[in-house]
Amino acid sequence: MLSRFGIAILFAIASCAPHRPLSPVSAGSLAAHLANDRCQKAYGKRPFTPDDFEANLDQGRWHWGTIEGGGAKVDGFEVEVSFDPAGGKRKVMVKIPEE
Numbered sequence: 001m002l003s004r005f006g007i008a009i010l011f012a013i014a015s016c017a018p019h020r021p022l023s024p025v026s027a028g029s030l031a032a033h034l035a036n037d038r039c040q041k042a043y044g045k046r047p048f049t050p051d052d053f054e055a056n057l058d059q060g061r062w063h064w065g066t067i068e069g070g071g072a073k074v075d076g077f078e079v080e081v082s083f084d085p086a087g088g089k090r091k092v093m094v095k096i097p098e099e
Helices: 004-016 024-043
Strands: 056-058 061-065 078-083 091-095
Touching: 024 056, 024 061, 024 078, 024 091
Parallel strands: none
Antiparallel strands: 056 061, 061 078, 078 091
């Protein structure tokens, strides 16, 4: 698992080369970090790890997380994160599904 320092290094590298596409591993790390930040703010938890879901590059955007509520949940949370190939134009959604 990456430490906060490791994640900060990934962000620093990504910011130095804004037009260079992220690798699948880097995209997963960024997605988990963004999801945890949103979940921490809304629910006081940081349950996600990069290995929870596979980062997929589809139609010019990285996608990571549950797909329209049909995927596995992490600690009861649904999550969807997407961003452009270099990590910009981010969209993050974390929620507890209604029963």
